[in-house]
Amino acid sequence: MKIPKPRKRGETYNITVSYESKRYYCTRDTAKECEQWAALKLLELHTQTRIENGEIKPKFSFRDLNNKYYESVGQWKESKSSRAWIKGQYRNFESKFGALAQKSIYDITPKDLTNWRNKRLQEVGENTVLKEISHYSAMFTYAQKELFILNENAWMLITKPKKPKARSRRIHASEIELILKALNYEIGQVPVLSQHYVAWGFLFAIETAMRRGEILLMEMKDIFDGYVHLPKTKNGDPRIVPLSDEAKELLKLIKHKGRRVIPQSENAFRLMWERSKITIGLNNLHFHDTRHEAITRMVRVRKLPVEVLAKITGHKKIDILVNTYYNPSADDLVAAFNG
Template identity: 65%
Template sequence: MKLPKPRKRGSSYDITVTFQGKRYYCTRDTPKECEQWAALKLLELKSGKVQENLGVKQHYPFKQLFEQYYQEHGRDKKSKTWIYGQLKTFDDKFGTLAQMSIHEITPKHLTAWRNKRSTEVSPNTVLKELSLYSAIFSYAQKELFLIHDNPWMGISKPKKPKARNRRITDTEINLILSAFGYSEGKVLVLPQHYVAWAFLFALETAMRRGEILSIRREHVFEKHVHLPMTKNGDERDVPLTKKARELLKLIPLENEKIIPQSENAFRLMWERTKNKIGLSDLHFHDTRHEAITRLVNQQKLPVEILAKMTGHKTIKVLVNTYYNPDVGDIADMLD
């Protein structure tokens, strides 16, 4: 069978091979790498077909399936950075299970892995990882037709923990600003100033960290910020308070990207600094809880209007997860 020619796509190349009516695709840095992949893929497919006809299931390691899933699906998802991180640490996380054939992996194997993993990370992290690995096996089942059943569907999930109810005090805000060497109204000069600025901006807008990091100059308007892509896949316009508009004026005009740091650099700076001052239990996402609670308590925003601002499609999630008034706040409203 004649190999197809690689096609240039931006700074990389891609190639597609067809076998028995199915197409297989990959992207590589050079044409030669594409051709090598295509030759090996065709050899693998032909070998697998012969074995299948003889009733023999081809050895297909879990990690190899993950790599193929990433190349064909994972790299195009919004969470591609996180998925790539999972792939990089896969061997350490799964041990011998990483090289076990997907035909041999059973719910019993996965239950043992889940129990071990539950002693290492939070239930939320386990749930997030279970969702990814189950999707990978669904891909093998429904798109590659390598397996008949998804063993991840045969294990029980950890109980989802209660939503966080973490408020942020004025004292903690001052501690954060001081740790980053920043004070409100100050022009942004150093990288750490942008982290402190983003913290204040999040408290005013209830925007997620990733949303703030994605803002470009062209997205900023007089009274709102336009987000062309959000976590739920939709665009959103976020109205700005007077303080939020003042904060935006502090960003240097030459900044095409409002926050110049990469997501990883920003995250590391935030984590190291807040841990250093004894606020390890504070998550950046807690600013979203705090901002939403303040918008209700202080701005008296109706919940249906608030949902438009925050991007929540389900009012129940907004009210039960993100609105965290204390009993004193509610008593004040009654009066």
């Protein structure tokens, strides 16, 4: 490409370049600066034309896509928990992908992603890897269907890990006693200390099948005569949770005048729970197991039909409710059969 000569105008120089019937102007202090600008401008215009004609691909790394997706989609997710999780993925992107983060999205192959999957499976469980694959696949779909810079999604061409068997962990009465003792709490006690509220939340979860996050977000104004109204839940819909007599008694123990029933951050609550269960050797107990226990009790004691139970627990898919969260023992099944 021929570079035109700069023209001196007073103390400065200007230059004009023409490309596809359009003119572009520049003013600089020296003729050399004008020539450098003209060379770069013509190269930029020529490259852009080749990109638009499909002759070459624009420079767009996996890191660039991660930034673009978070700025345009991720940080605007409606669910607060989803936003927080996506923000964590965004911040830890470099450490998870290493050199692959710098690779052009056009050059990333299913083999690259399969190698990443295998390495990641050595670090975390299958459920975590499945969730991460879904997130990064959504990025590539965004590049394909919204940005129109990809022809196919390489994540869709790899084999996903098998989903592990769902937990069926029940909580024994002796384990409840151990947890309460570790948290220095007795049933009927007014919670005062932080560990008391963790114990209270544990007992309340077993009575209501509410998730930990739902209990921690529960406000005084959400409590009514006979039920709790959850304005926003994990699936985004409001929910009514009926209260058992035991749950009502637990709520009577809350004496503070704060906005939230449990005046504690989610992180502080989680750390205290984890430390307490480890000190008594219950490493395999998850707080979410209270949901399994509560749902199984609701069926056994209250004989709730599955459609009513689904409304209480917030499950939109009945098969997940029945096959994952209802965990009867052999005695429970025999009693239900003969009852």
